[in-house]
Amino acid sequence: MSDTAETRYDAVVVGAGLSGLYMLHRLRESGFSARVFEAGTDVGGTWYWNRYPGARCDIESMEYSYSFDEALQQEWEWTERFAGQPEILRYIEHVADRFDLRRDITFETRVLKAAFDEAACHWRIETDAGETVEAKALVMATGCLSSANLPEFEGRDSFLGETYHTGRWPHDHVDFGGKRVGIIGTGSSAIQAIPIIAAESEHLTVFQRTPNYSVPARNGPLDPDYVREVKAEYPEFRVHNRLMPAGFGSKGLGRNDVSALADGPAVREARFAERWEHGGFGFLGAYNDLLFNRDANETAADFVRERIRDTVKDPEVAERLCPDNVIGCKRICLDTRYFETYNRPNVELLAAGTHPIERITSAGVMVNVMNPETGEQEGSREISLDCIVFATGFDAMTGAVLSVDISGRGGRTLPDAWSAGPRTYLGLGTAGFPNLFMITGPGSPSVLTNMVVAIEQHVDWIGDCLEYLRREKLATIEATPEAQDAWVEHVNSVADKTLMPTCNSWYLGRNIPGKPQVFMPLIGFPPYAEKCAEVAANGYEGFVLR
Secondary structure, eight states: OOOOSOOEEEEEEEOOSHHHHHHHHHHHHTTOOEEEEOSSSSSOTHHHHOOOTTOBOSSOTTTSSOOSOHHHHHHOOOOBSSOBHHHHHHHHHHHHHHTTOGGGEEOSOOEEEEEEETTTTEEEEEETTSOEEEEEEEEEOOOSSOSBOOOOOTTGGGOOSEEEEGGGOOSSOOOOBTOEEEEEOOSHHHHHHHHHHHHHBSEEEEEESSOOOEEEOOOOBOOHHHHHHHHHTHHHHHHHHHTSTTSOOTTSSOOOOSOGGGSOHHHHHHHHHHHHHHOSGGGGGSSTTTTTOHHHHHHHHHHHHHHHHHHOSSHHHHHHHOOOSOTTSSOOEEESSTGGGGGSTTEEEEETTTSOEEEEOSSEEEEEEEOTTTOOEEEEEEEEOSEEEEOOOBOTTTHHHHTSEEEOGGGOBHHHHTTTSOOOBTTTBOTTOTTEEETTOBTBSGGGSOHHHHHHHHHHHHHHHHHHHHHTTOOOEEEOHHHHHHHHHHHHHHHHTSSGGGSOOTTTTTTSTTOOOOOOSOSOHHHHHHHHHHHHHTTSTTEEEO
8 A cells, every 4th residue: 555545544553563463453343444654665674674584483383473363373374483574474464464564564665754733632643754644542563573673883974895784684585605794793693604714704793792692493394293282272272372471381290390509400401401401492491480480590601501512512612602690681592502613723713802893894803802811902903894784773662753853732742741761551552642642662572572462462351441442432542640650660579579670671762872761661561461451440440541
């Protein structure tokens, strides 16, 4: 859909990824008029933009999928335990086709501005195509990891070779054959991409700021018997998943409700080894206090560090790859032969402790050479490269929302309201911004869960809320400042009871210079969903309805 005579809608949705598509479907099913604006040329969101080599989901495919339509669940056939980006994108495209969603989506169009008209009680929305539309509700389905972060390295634009960002990968195949490649970053996308780029390129230099914990994915083809078993009881399977602490894993190894310190070293080793061999996020379910007790956490961290030392042949390289912080305070990574890659003769690891990046040059990357014992600079070294891959992550959770010029009551802007960090009620709405909804916004579990479970829970809540407003002939719903303040305090108090705020992670925005340092997601999924249901059942307690 590119042109429409209609300019007024019940709702405008920004983004056509997994959240935007389900929101559109739900709005239609409820009889609301809706329009979606999407910057890309097609649907997919995260899985449209992130096409880097090795891009893969870290939630098992039988769980990382919609549950709202039983026929859809039964007809789609996943091929791998952890689906790759091409397969996930095909699935999302299938959903768009199956429910004829594209006819209400305007592609290649960014929403630039949205202002709430207090007299008319609607949002006025402007796009980069010069179009202005009005909507009673504005739904931000912009995703938590969609605003690519490209650090301001000195000389970044002077490089004469090819540059790529993992979060904005070209749609055409990138051939690294015979090329000298540098990759900056060792987070999740880099850990997936590095083994593949290393195998294709003449030489790969990895520039690491901080090492990351990673456990094997143990990916492979899905067992047909397992698929049949899940599909035979898919509704029950989904119910069980929604009761799990992170919205997934009901058929995994389960969570061991015992302290890591209650077992002896041999028993602990065996329990960690079992989960290491099984693969996936279940590793952190080995004990119940790994994210609450530093001594308990250290037992898991030690196990992973020993696996790194067992795998990487060069002891010095192995030590550079061993993190010294809490395991799980950053999102743990899943890999396929990541650490083994450093045994290749064409791979070099340069860590920031001994070789920090000084600047980018026309021919590559200049690093300072530091004495590891004194910390003093001993010289400089230029790494000549044909390509640079920036695996530098995202302005997470708030970047995409704040990229739109949003103003609410009295013309107050969202950046002003969030100047000390994002402030929401339930991660769904913000005081002073009536009828503005965020799907998996800051202050909700979002990135600490199976995102599809979190998306469906939010979309259903928003859909029910809009139906309630229509039924009760109400014009607006808006979080109260008191409820919002109490919720922000709750989110932070829950986080402070854990080890999760102890790292320089994107959960706190520490990867973005100048970003307020607050823990953005809420820890604890099933209780959160119960709270949202309770708020709605009590007539949208904590909101003002007019």
